[in-house]
Amino acid sequence: QQQVKQSPQSLIVQKGGISIINCAYENTAFDYFPWYQQFPGKGPALLIAIRPDVSEKKEGRFTISFNKSAKQFSLHIMDSQPGDSATYFCAASTQTGTYKYIFGTGTRLKVLA
Amino acid sequence: GAGVSQSPSNKVTEKGKDVELRCDPISGHTALYWYRQSLGQGLEFLIYFQGNSAPDKSGLPSDRFSAERTGGSVSTLTIQRTQQEDSAVYLCASSVSIVGTEAFFGQGTRLTVV
Numbered sequence: 001q002q003q004v005k006q007s008p009q010s011l012i013v014q015k016g017g018i019s020i021i022n023c024a025y026e027n028t029a030f031d032y033f034p035w036y037q038q039f040p041g042k043g044p045a046l047l048i049a050i051r052p053d054v055s056e057k058k059e060g061r062f063t064i065s066f067n068k069s070a071k072q073f074s075l076h077i078m079d080s081q082p083g084d085s086a087t088y089f090c091a092a093s094t095q096t097g098t099y100k101y102i103f104g105t106g107t108r109l110k111v112l113a
Numbered sequence: 114g115a116g117v118s119q120s121p122s123n124k125v126t127e128k129g130k131d132v133e134l135r136c137d138p139i140s141g142h143t144a145l146y147w148y149r150q151s152l153g154q155g156l157e158f159l160i161y162f163q164g165n166s167a168p169d170k171s172g173l174p175s176d177r178f179s180a181e182r183t184g185g186s187v188s189t190l191t192i193q194r195t196q197q198e199d200s201a202v203y204l205c206a207s208s209v210s211i212v213g214t215e216a217f218f219g220q221g222t223r224l225t226v227v
Contacts, residue, residue, distance in 0.1 A: 043221050106155050
């Protein structure tokens with residue numbers, strides 16, 4: 001019940017295309033859903049985050065779509081660029097309990113020039 | 114600096130030796146997390162601190178692993194009698210509070226046990 005399932009494991013997209021990464025969770029107590037971007041040799045960095053009181057959040061080319069009833073959320077990268085090539089992790093946490101972030105297994109994105 | 118600082122950045126140790134990994138969180142951040150990332154894998158939760166207390170140690174893989182935090186700031190993760198399976202990148206993160214706020218990660222310590 002603590003797991004966050006992420007797919008796909010890897011993704012190749014042409015420059016200018018849309019990258020879509022999906023995550024699903026079971027624990028309905030989760031109430032904060034961030035996405036992290038990680039470049040090789042670096043720590044993960046927060047990209048965008050959403051709370052379940054909204055269905056969509058957009059920041060620049062990055063959009064989170066959230067479906068509370070389906071317990072799913074996804075990251076959309078519009079106009080994907082080679083500089084977006086990185087590993088993306090979804091995560092979930094809760095304001096109750098132990099507050100730890102539960103991470104998905106990651107998606108390695110490669111954007112072809 | 115303004116970010117989470119971890120040291121050392123790389124550590125090679127012989128099997129059976131003890132190692133200490135250090136994390137300096139962002140000043141004023143009360144919550145501190147340790148995660149482990151094995152090659153090509155996701156982030157595995159190890160332990161979480163709120164202030165100097167560790168309410169959740171559920172992710173520590175064995176009793177060879179321990180962590181402490183002093184003064185509500187610096188944290189040390191200690192691995193005793195290291196094994197080859199302990200080889201991984203150990204990441205530390207901190208956040209302002211425990212209430213669903215952004216966690217900032219350090220660059221990690223790459224531990225190699227030979």
